[in-house]
Amino acid sequence: MYVQQLIDELGKHKVSQNETELMKHSRDESIHAAVKPEIVCFPETKDDVATILEVASVHLIPVTPFGAGSGLEGQAIPIHGGIVINFERMNKILDFSPEDMRITVQSGVTRMQLNRLAAKHDLMFSVDPGADAMIGGMVATNASGTTAVRYGAMRDQLLDLEVVLADGTIFHTGTKAKKSSSGYHLTGLFAGSEGTLGIITEVTLKLHSIPEYSMLARCTFDSLDMCAAAAQKMLQSGIQVLRMELIDAASIQLINHHSGEDFPVGHSLFLEFSGTKNAVEKEMRDASELMDGLGAENWISANDPLQKEVVWKARKELNYAISHLKGMEEIGGDICVPISRMPEMVSTARQYMDGSGLNGAIWGHVGDGNLHTSIMYNPKVKGEFELAEQTNDAIVMHAIQAGGTCTGEHGVGIGKMKFQQAEHGQALEVMKRMKQMYDPKGILNPGKIFVP
Incomplete structure (x- = not known):
C-alpha cells in the first residue's frame, strides 16, 4: 500500500522496484551481507524527501539513505528492507560565494564535482576520502582522509546542514557565518550520525585557498x-x-x-x-x-x-x-x-x-x-x-x-557496533535517548551504530 502512495505522491519516475536497482542498492563496498530493499526512491528536492519520510512514518517502514555506495562499514545496507533513498538526482549547487569561501550543495553532489567548480576560483574543498563520495554521505560518516592532518575531518568543514526528520520536519542546524555561540551544536550532532537521526538534504561548507x-x-x-x-x-x-x-x-x-x-x-x-x-x-x-x-x-x-x-x-x-x-x-x-x-x-x-x-x-x-x-x-x-x-x-x-x-x-555502521559499549560507556545510553527523541518510531536506518 505504501509503495503505491509513494508513486502517487512523488511520481512514477522517482520510484523503482526494478530488480537491478534493488540489487544495486542492497550493499555497499563493505564485507557485510547484501539485503534487498522493497523500493528505491530518487528524490530531487527536500520536499520529496519529506514526503518519503512522512509516508514511511505513517506505515512504519524503515528508510536507509544511499549515496555513492562507497562506505566500508555497511551504513547503506537496508538490513530491514523497506525504502532506500538514493540522492544521485539531488546534485545541484545551490549557492556559491567565493568571496566568503563558502558553498551550499545538495547532498548528492560529489566531492570531485564540487572541486571542479571551486577550482575555477582558486578554491578547494579539503576533505579527500579517496572515493568520489557524495557530500551527504561524507557528512553522515564524518569522513576525512589524507589531508585531515592540515584541515581536519568533515565535521570541521561544516557551517550548516538542512535536515529532514523522521516525521518530515525540515530544519537547519546552523548559519552561513564562520562561527557561532548560539544554541546547541546540532551541526556537529548530525555529522557522523549515519542517517539514524535525520536525513541530510543540503550542506553548507567552508572552502580553502588552493596552495601556491x-x-x-x-x-x-x-x-x-x-x-x-x-x-x-x-x-x-x-x-x-x-x-x-x-x-x-x-x-x-x-x-x-x-x-x-x-x-x-x-x-x-x-x-x-x-x-x-x-x-x-x-x-x-x-x-x-x-x-x-x-x-x-x-x-x-x-x-x-x-x-x-x-x-x-x-x-x-x-x-x-x-x-x-x-x-x-x-x-x-x-x-x-x-x-x-x-x-x-x-x-x-x-x-x-x-x-x-x-x-x-x-x-x-x-x-x-x-x-x-x-x-x-x-x-x-x-x-x-x-x-x-x-x-x-x-x-x-x-x-x-x-x-x-x-x-x-x-x-560505525554494522561492523563497529560491537565496540560501542567499550568505547562510550554510559554515553551510549545518552545516544540511545537522543535516537528515541529524534526518531521515536525507529524508522531511520535501523540496526546501525547500536541496537536501541
Whole structure:
C-alpha cells in the first residue's frame, strides 16, 4: 500500500522496484551481507524527501539513505528492507560565494564535482576520502582522509546542514557565518550520525585557498616503530604537513604489484608540504634533516605535478590492490589513537597480525593518529575468517584501551557496533535517548551504530 502512495505522491519516475536497482542498492563496498530493499526512491528536492519520510512514518517502514555506495562499514545496507533513498538526482549547487569561501550543495553532489567548480576560483574543498563520495554521505560518516592532518575531518568543514526528520520536519542546524555561540551544536550532532537521526538534504561548507606550491617526499625506515615515531617527531617539530601517510612494507609491495610502481620496499612515510614556494622549500629541507637524524633511508622529493599525482593515485588504490588479491578476502577497518600512542599501536597491530599467521597490511593517516588495517584470509579455508575477525577485534580493543576510537573515519555502521559499549560507556545510553527523541518510531536506518 505504501509503495503505491509513494508513486502517487512523488511520481512514477522517482520510484523503482526494478530488480537491478534493488540489487544495486542492497550493499555497499563493505564485507557485510547484501539485503534487498522493497523500493528505491530518487528524490530531487527536500520536499520529496519529506514526503518519503512522512509516508514511511505513517506505515512504519524503515528508510536507509544511499549515496555513492562507497562506505566500508555497511551504513547503506537496508538490513530491514523497506525504502532506500538514493540522492544521485539531488546534485545541484545551490549557492556559491567565493568571496566568503563558502558553498551550499545538495547532498548528492560529489566531492570531485564540487572541486571542479571551486577550482575555477582558486578554491578547494579539503576533505579527500579517496572515493568520489557524495557530500551527504561524507557528512553522515564524518569522513576525512589524507589531508585531515592540515584541515581536519568533515565535521570541521561544516557551517550548516538542512535536515529532514523522521516525521518530515525540515530544519537547519546552523548559519552561513564562520562561527557561532548560539544554541546547541546540532551541526556537529548530525555529522557522523549515519542517517539514524535525520536525513541530510543540503550542506553548507567552508572552502580553502588552493596552495601556491607543493612538494612531495617519501622515505623508508627499518622498522614500523621507527616509522611511526618519525611521524610523531615531524608533528612535534612544527613543520606544516599537508599529508603524512604511513605505509608498511607489505602494503608497499601490494602497491608496486597493483600499480606497476617501483617504490623501495620498506616501512614508508609519504609526505606532502604546501604553501608559498619559499616556505615549502624550507620545510622540505627541515623535514629532510629531521628524518635523516631519525634513521630514514631512500629520501626522495619532487615537485612535478604529474609525479605527485601518480604517487597519490597509487596510494589511494591500495584498498583496491588488497581487495583484488586472487582467492583472498579481507577484514579491515580503521582505528584512531592519540598521536603519542601511534608507535605502540602500529607495533601492536603488526604483532597481532603476525601472531595470527595471516597476511596483513597496515597504513594510515598517521598525522592525525588514524590507522588502517587489512587482514587477508581465504574464505575456503575453515576457520580463517573467524581468526581474521578475532585478530581485527583485538586490534580495535587495544586502540580503545589506548584512549582511542574504533573508527576514525569509516564510521560505525554494522561492523563497529560491537565496540560501542567499550568505547562510550554510559554515553551510549545518552545516544540511545537522543535516537528515541529524534526518531521515536525507529524508522531511520535501523540496526546501525547500536541496537536501541
